[in-house]
Amino acid sequence: MLIHETSSKQVVVITIEGEVDLYNAKELKDILDDKMRRHQYEIVVNLEKVPFMDSSGIGTLVTAMYKLKKYHGNLKVCSVHGSVAKVFKMTGMESHLEVFDTEELAVQSLIKERNSQTE
8 A cells, every 4th residue: 555645725635555454554544643643634535546445444534534523624535436435335434424526526625614614
């Protein structure tokens, strides 16, 4: 698994390449926790290049999302497809995690939430 970080309009974008499973989900958790320690509370996780994700990977994303909400932030997921999309549907995670078709739509959603909190 490779993890790339960028930012767009003050939103952290984490792009994952490869499988996310029990053996490497901790690496993803550590990166998400580090973002929170750095007061970065708006995160998009791009799963376009993830062919497989097990329940430990999904659990890592959901846990991070709930932690971020404590700081009035959020985590959005984008570009979910194939077997990963099936796992999201089967586990009911779509009711917890917001999933967007594109990275740009996910970033825009976080910016809209940020702007609505400051009004």
